[in-house]
Amino acid sequence: MNREKDQLKKLLQPVPLPGGKSIPSRILPGPMEGIMTADFCRTMMEFDLLSSWITPFIRISHSTPRAVRLDERLIYFRPLPIIAQIMGTYREHLARTTKILSGLDGVIGVELNCACSSNTVLRSGAGGAQLRNPEWIRDTLLEMRKSSPGTGIGVKLRTGFTSADELPGILEQVRKAEPDWIVIHYRTSKELFRSVPDGLQRLRTARELLPKTFLFGSGDLFTCGQAVEMISRTGVDGITPARGLMHNPWLIRDIETVCRGETPPGRNVVPFLLRLLDLSADNPVWRNGLILEITRNIWGRESEFFKSLAREHKAAAMRRILEKKQTTEDRGQRTD
Numbered sequence: 001m002n003r004e005k006d007q008l009k010k011l012l013q014p015v016p017l018p019g020g021k022s023i024p025s026r027i028l029p030g031p032m033e034g035i036m037t038a039d040f041c042r043t044m045m046e047f048d049l050l051s052s053w054i055t056p057f058i059r060i061s062h063s064t065p066r067a068v069r070l071d072e073r074l075i076y077f078r079p080l081p082i083i084a085q086i087m088g089t090y091r092e093h094l095a096r097t098t099k100i101l102s103g104l105d106g107v108i109g110v111e112l113n114c115a116c117s118s119n120t121v122l123r124s125g126a127g128g129a130q131l132r133n134p135e136w137i138r139d140t141l142l143e144m145r146k147s148s149p150g151t152g153i154g155v156k157l158r159t160g161f162t163s164a165d166e167l168p169g170i171l172e173q174v175r176k177a178e179p180d181w182i183v184i185h186y187r188t189s190k191e192l193f194r195s196v197p198d199g200l201q202r203l204r205t206a207r208e209l210l211p212k213t214f215l216f217g218s219g220d221l222f223t224c225g226q227a228v229e230m231i232s233r234t235g236v237d238g239i240t241p242a243r244g245l246m247h248n249p250w251l252i253r254d255i256e257t258v259c260r261g262e263t264p265p266g267r268n269v270v271p272f273l274l275r276l277l278d279l280s281a282d283n284p285v286w287r288n289g290l291i292l293e294i295t296r297n298i299w300g301r302e303s304e305f306f307k308s309l310a311r312e313h314k315a316a317a318m319r320r321i322l323e324k325k326q327t328t329e330d331r332g333q334r335t336d
């Protein structure tokens with residue numbers, strides 16, 4: 001019990017990185033391409049729901065992007081410390097990009113994505129496809145390090161391409177590059193987002209294989225209970241909840257509260273949704289998808305609240321529904 005308490009308290013400590021930089025806490029948002037829009041990021045920061053970011057992947061193809069282009073990709077995430085994630089197949093461009101990124105405002109580290117398993121990415125040989133070639137991952141990390149010795153260098157992995165039996169071979173090579181951290185999403189590339197019964201055991205195996213490397217666990221962290229279970233059953237050093245933020249935007253702060261031995265308060269998500277709506281509505285390309293996604297996750301597809309929002313396509317009409325919901329939440333009433 002005391003061991004678990006100590007493990008949880010440790011999650012609140014910063015992680016030192018090269019160049020005197022550090023990650024402020026060991027609970028980071030798992031990157032989500034398409035979800036971490038400017039509006040989502042701004043709302044998360046205005047509500048003070050996290051302490052640092054790992055960005056969704058920046059795709060690097062057969063050239064090195066100019067600094068100004070890379071800087072544009074980081075604007076949403078400032079002023080919090082940023083781990084910029086890159087993905088590609090050309091080692092020299094990944095290394096040069098790392099160098100440019102490491103000189104940009106707020107960047108504390110660069111992470112190589114070897115986990116993304118969308119068909120397009122796999123077909124291009126990037127992301128999760130690199131899990132079939134652990135030596136490539138090792139050598140690319142070494143080049144990234146060489147290009148930017150004063151910045152944290154990390155890697156995001158899955159536990160294999162087709163089978164988790166590949167994990168020891170992958171880690172054996174990655175370890176040789178001495179990354180400052182490894183994030184492991186416990187599924188294989190082929191498993192996409194399917195449920196895997198032995199996900200935590202796979203992270204446990206990674207821990208045993210790499211007792212000294214800083215490991216972040218990823219996979220199905222929707223609640224504080226799941227976070228505590230991952231930490232205590234696997235011994236990973238940190239966690240990166242992703243989709244859980246669309247079930248509870250306060251998830252990172254709630255897990256931190258549990259780590260302090262306290263109980264998280266009840267959360268009212270409506271003000272968060274209202275702010276997200278207002279920011280999105282100002283956007284010339286107005287999209288209500290994210291608001292609907294969060295509402296569906298929290299209240300359910302069958303709830304009147306979700307159904308009434310889903311019928312609306314105009315921001316003003318959605319706002320009226322949210323304000324009505326806010327009033328009933330304030331009165332402590334449930335409407336569905």
Ligand SMILES: Cc1cc2nc3c(=O)[nH]c(=O)nc-3n(C[C@H](O)[C@H](O)[C@H](O)COP(=O)(O)O)c2cc1C
Binds near residue numbers: 113
């Ligand atoms: C819509 C979406 C986009 C994602 N984009 C990225 C990405 O750009 N980079 C990355 O490393 N992981 C990405 N992921 C994976 C998540 O960071 C995380 O590893 C995965 O969802 C498992 O964690 P979870 O079950 O807590 O969501 C994405 C996941 C989703 C659902």
